[in-house]
Amino acid sequence: MSTIEIPYVSKPRPDTGLVNAKLGIWLFLASEVMLFGGLFSAYVLLRIGAEIWPEGVSILNVPLATLNTVVLISSSITMVMAWASLVRRDINKYRFYNYITIACGLIFLVVKYFEYSAKLHHGLFPSESTFLAIYFTLTGLHVLHVIGGMLVLAYLQFIGSKMWNTDPARFTGRVECAGLFWHLVDLVWIFLFPTLYLM
Amino acid sequence: MADTTITEEKKSEVSHEEHHEELSFLRKYIFSTDHKMIGIQYTITGGLFLFFGFGLMMLMRWSLAYPDQPLPILGFLVGNNGIMTPDTYNTFGAMHGTIMVFMGVVPLAFGAFGNFVLPLQIGAVDMAFPKINAFSYWCLFVGGVIMLASFFLPEGAAKSGWTSYAPLADIDIGLGQTFWLVGMIFLITSSLMGSINFIVTAIQLRAPGMTYMRLPFFVWTQLVTAVLLLLAFPPLEAAGLLQLMDRVAGTSFFLPTGLVISGEVADISGGGSPLLWQHLFWFLAHPEVYVLILPAMGIVTEVITNNARKPVFGYKLMVYSLIFLGFMSFSVWAHHMFMTGMGTTLNAFFQTTTMIISVPSVIILSCLFLTLWGGSIRFNTPMLFALGFLPMFGIGGLTGLPLGLSASDIHLHDTLYVIGHFHYVVAPGTLFGLFAGIYYWFPKVSGRLMNETLGKLHFWGTLIFMNLVFFPMLIQGMAGINRRLHDGGASYADATAIIDPGFYSHAANYLYLNKWMSMSAWALGLVQIIFLVNLLWSIKKGKKVGRNPWNATTVEWAAPSPPGHGNFESAVEVYNGPYEYSVPGAAKDFSPQFEKGAST
Amino acid sequence: MAENLEELDQHIRACIAIFVALLCLTVITVAVSYLNLPVPATITLALCVALVKGSLVVSYFMHLVSEKKLILWSLSLTVIFFIILMVLPVVTDLDVISHTITVKH
Numbered sequence A: 001m002s003t004i005e006i007p008y009v010s011k012p013r014p015d016t017g018l019v020n021a022k023l024g025i026w027l028f029l030a031s032e033v034m035l036f037g038g039l040f041s042a043y044v045l046l047r048i049g050a051e052i053w054p055e056g057v058s059i060l061n062v063p064l065a066t067l068n069t070v071v072l073i074s075s076s077i078t079m080v081m082a083w084a085s086l087v088r089r090d091i092n093k094y095r096f097y098n099y100i101t102i103a104c105g106l107i108f109l110v111v112k113y114f115e116y117s118a119k120l121h122h123g124l125f126p127s128e129s130t131f132l133a134i135y136f137t138l139t140g141l142h143v144l145h146v147i148g149g150m151l152v153l154a155y156l157q158f159i160g161s162k163m164w165n166t167d168p169a170r171f172t173g174r175v176e177c178a179g180l181f182w183h184l185v186d187l188v189w190i191f192l193f194p195t196l197y198l199m
Numbered sequence B: 001m002a003d004t005t006i007t008e009e010k011k012s013e014v015s016h017e018e019h020h021e022e023l024s025f026l027r028k029y030i031f032s033t034d035h036k037m038i039g040i041q042y043t044i045t046g047g048l049f050l051f052f053g054f055g056l057m058m059l060m061r062w063s064l065a066y067p068d069q070p071l072p073i074l075g076f077l078v079g080n081n082g083i084m085t086p087d088t089y090n091t092f093g094a095m096h097g098t099i100m101v102f103m104g105v106v107p108l109a110f111g112a113f114g115n116f117v118l119p120l121q122i123g124a125v126d127m128a129f130p131k132i133n134a135f136s137y138w139c140l141f142v143g144g145v146i147m148l149a150s151f152f153l154p155e156g157a158a159k160s161g162w163t164s165y166a167p168l169a170d171i172d173i174g175l176g177q178t179f180w181l182v183g184m185i186f187l188i189t190s191s192l193m194g195s196i197n198f199i200v201t202a203i204q205l206r207a208p209g210m211t212y213m214r215l216p217f218f219v220w221t222q223l224v225t226a227v228l229l230l231l232a233f234p235p236l237e238a239a240g241l242l243q244l245m246d247r248v249a250g251t252s253f254f255l256p257t258g259l260v261i262s263g264e265v266a267d268i269s270g271g272g273s274p275l276l277w278q279h280l281f282w283f284l285a286h287p288e289v290y291v292l293i294l295p296a297m298g299i300v301t302e303v304i305t306n307n308a309r310k311p312v313f314g315y316k317l318m319v320y321s322l323i324f325l326g327f328m329s330f331s332v333w334a335h336h337m338f339m340t341g342m343g344t345t346l347n348a349f350f351q352t353t354t355m356i357i358s359v360p361s362v363i364i365l366s367c368l369f370l371t372l373w374g375g376s377i378r379f380n381t382p383m384l385f386a387l388g389f390l391p392m393f394g395i396g397g398l399t400g401l402p403l404g405l406s407a408s409d410i411h412l413h414d415t416l417y418v419i420g421h422f423h424y425v426v427a428p429g430t431l432f433g434l435f436a437g438i439y440y441w442f443p444k445v446s447g448r449l450m451n452e453t454l455g456k457l458h459f460w461g462t463l464i465f466m467n468l469v470f471f472p473m474l475i476q477g478m479a480g481i482n483r484r485l486h487d488g489g490a491s492y493a494d495a496t497a498i499i500d501p502g503f504y505s506h507a508a509n510y511l512y513l514n515k516w517m518s519m520s521a522w523a524l525g526l527v528q529i530i531f532l533v534n535l536l537w538s539i540k541k542g543k544k545v546g547r548n549p550w551n552a553t554t555v556e557w558a559a560p561s562p563p564g565h566g567n568f569e570s571a572v573e574v575y576n577g578p579y580e581y582s583v584p585g586a587a588k589d590f591s592p593q594f595e596k597g598a599s600t
Numbered sequence C: 001m002a003e004n005l006e007e008l009d010q011h012i013r014a015c016i017a018i019f020v021a022l023l024c025l026t027v028i029t030v031a032v033s034y035l036n037l038p039v040p041a042t043i044t045l046a047l048c049v050a051l052v053k054g055s056l057v058v059s060y061f062m063h064l065v066s067e068k069k070l071i072l073w074s075l076s077l078t079v080i081f082f083i084i085l086m087v088l089p090v091v092t093d094l095d096v097i098s099h100t101i102t103v104k105h
């Protein structure tokens, strides 16, 4: 398009020490925290008000969820490695780690698919009880976030990585932001897992 | 030719290259990423929605004044031989509220003014994320289309009020409420993206020398508004998702065990809590009312200092009050829920926070009044609207205090008094601020002034009829007439008169006001035609002006009118505070922020 | 990122250590849930472990420990409002008027 240039896209602004995208993504994460906060708050309120609340283990599949926890944590560390490779200016290593991250996301989704279908098979629909309702809502929204994160990572893997040749600093910044989002998805799961499955 | 190849190669180094590429019509006007064009898109969209919502209300006012009588001429709009049924009235009422708040005022006050003015005032070339900016606008557009489409559903649009209280909204038949929820998710996304963009822009793209304490107050208000939107909207999004689950997947988040619908126990799993919805809704919606009013306060501050030719009184005090106000607005939400049986401890808590939060508003208002003291005031149209804002917002705020005290709220809750209260804040309050802003920045947008005579006519007409519409509501409300009644309280008056003729007959004594209010509302509509004519006429025929027609000090007036792509011809630097008017010893009575040594 | 490579190496080593810690904590919290402790104890333990895991992720994976002040400020604001949001369900239950009122003469 035309030639106006937005400042501080790839170089940090001296007085704040930040590039625009970094501040932007953190603000976005703040709003995500409030979004899940609203849902967690609903969970607590419903649980306090309930006469009986089933134990997660009695309905949900803890081993599968544990597996998923491990998968997500692993994907977080590969995400860190991917970004670090870019800082070391090694785009091929970045691609390798990024692939693993995406693959982990995929595994997570497949496991989740089996979990969901088992529930639905046994007639455990969200409309059955408040527990199942909040389970499906929370994990469903989380799954949407996983999918969103994977789309971003895939974009950076293929089309987006062209920017590496024109503006490597900015591309590294983008990967860092995508990573922050991915870690948030991990973080949410870290809280979802015990709240729904273990207590 | 040779020149262009060089610029092509050095593109990243050449920063202020005049580069007259012809953008296609689509890129320039429809999918533009230029903050000014997006600001104009927001203005047009928000303005149209505002008029649409106003139109709904003018139809409703017929039913309030002449209940169950056929609507003349426009009867086809409401069906049923032109007689507005209570259901239709509910639909129009709910959509009036939704449209006005989320699709009219927020897009105008935040999207339109923020987009157009904020980057200019801080000396930036554009927003920090131009593409996300365009995305925000298109989310609003899609959300708006979904809301409008819901009118054409067989059962009509949402009818559970703009607050969509559960369980009513959960069990409402038809798809209207579902459309409402989906539409809201788009509107919320739009505001979230917008607020991220605004915060990053205001923090990162300030021109050299533009320190925080040199930011115009308008920028501060937009910044605080953005923070409120960013942190308060997500819980409503969460609540919206839960309600969507209730409606689509049959869950019972907001449906209590043993709920009886039309005499039958509902077939639901139960265990939900209707109060949960109210909590999550008002957790957003109280900050939201500040989202509606703060930008208007910002605009009014700009206009008043400019036309009083004086520095604003207590700039720092105002900024700190503003921040405190924004912060406190998160801890008063349950003053909307005094009547839900929350218990006295909580009532006392929220009543106290509510009284506390009124203090910063009073400080800001007082500062604005004190700014007028001893100024040589220019009474042009923007100034008239800004001056009108002060007492109108004052009435709105003062009528809020009895609502914030749980004892008096028992009597006033859910009466027309509440409607009168928040309309004083939002209609003669916020809307006056927005009008002031439109008259004030119109020269920047178009390079022309709006017509003063028509402007003054518009102001006086609006001021008079606004008050004739809303003041009687306060009276009716104190007489006990409930809101959301399609016959304007007639059935209420009848019913209460039967219970105790001596005591309750006073409601009946105030029903005659309905006709007067309706006439005034329609007259108010007619007066707005003057504004529209003025606007359209001035775009083509208004008096041409230069960069700084109001002799103002803030940075947007350093750009050409209208500003080109990239806003300023040369990089801006800022040398002094935002409102250096009538500095002793200076050459002129205004010392712009962008002129070096202007204030010495 | 103007970080120098030495710092980066250190950071990576820390991250790997934390990765291992996270795995251990996951095992612990699952194991504890099989002990059939009373419900309040289970909840407290599970939440504590989750908090520790969460703060590790936030501080190191999202490298908040070395983040700029501005971001810390905006996040602390979020934390405050988040806490208010979490208090919300508790206050709802505080003294709801649903108890029977006995009038003594």
Ligand code: HEM
Binding pocket: B054, B057, B093, B094, B096, B097, B098, B100, B101, B105, B160, B161, B162, B163, B292, B419, B423, B426, B427, B431, B469, B483, B484, B485, B521
């Ligand atoms: C200036 C012309 C306006 C008139 C004559 C008008 C009139 C009314 C009336 C009579 C009601 C009460 C309906 C009822 O409860 O029975 C109402 C409700 C409402 N109005 Fe307006 N209004 C105007 C402008 C606005 C504006 C600018 C806003 C936006 C900020 C707005 C927001 C609302 C809201 C939120 C409600 C509550 C809807 C609900 O209960 O769900 N109004 N209006």
Ligand SMILES: [Cu+2]
Binding pocket: B285, B286, B289, B332, B333, B335, B336
């Ligand atoms: Cu409020």
